[in-house]
Amino acid sequence: MKKLQKKMVRRISGYICDRCGREAEIGDMEAEEFISIERVGGYHSIFGDGNQISTDICQHCLKDILGEWLRVTPCAG
Numbered sequence: 001m002k003k004l005q006k007k008m009v010r011r012i013s014g015y016i017c018d019r020c021g022r023e024a025e026i027g028d029m030e031a032e033e034f035i036s037i038e039r040v041g042g043y044h045s046i047f048g049d050g051n052q053i054s055t056d057i058c059q060h061c062l063k064d065i066l067g068e069w070l071r072v073t074p075c076a077g
């Protein structure tokens, strides 16, 4: 017999774009196109050594912000 214990599990239920406020729930096609960045600044980071850097951006804002610098390669298949 296994002994079980209750455990709280947190999961992503959707996204809100940090730039425009667009919302998308998990299961929506739009949610699958969100870009999330999470990292910790290193010793030489302009954001500060050890500082957490994070954002969730919708595909529309990603294109608006980085448009000409994004390398979009057609699907090979």
Ligand SMILES: [Zn+2]
Binding pocket: 017, 018, 019, 020, 021, 022, 057, 058, 059, 060, 061, 062
């Ligand atoms: Zn957006």
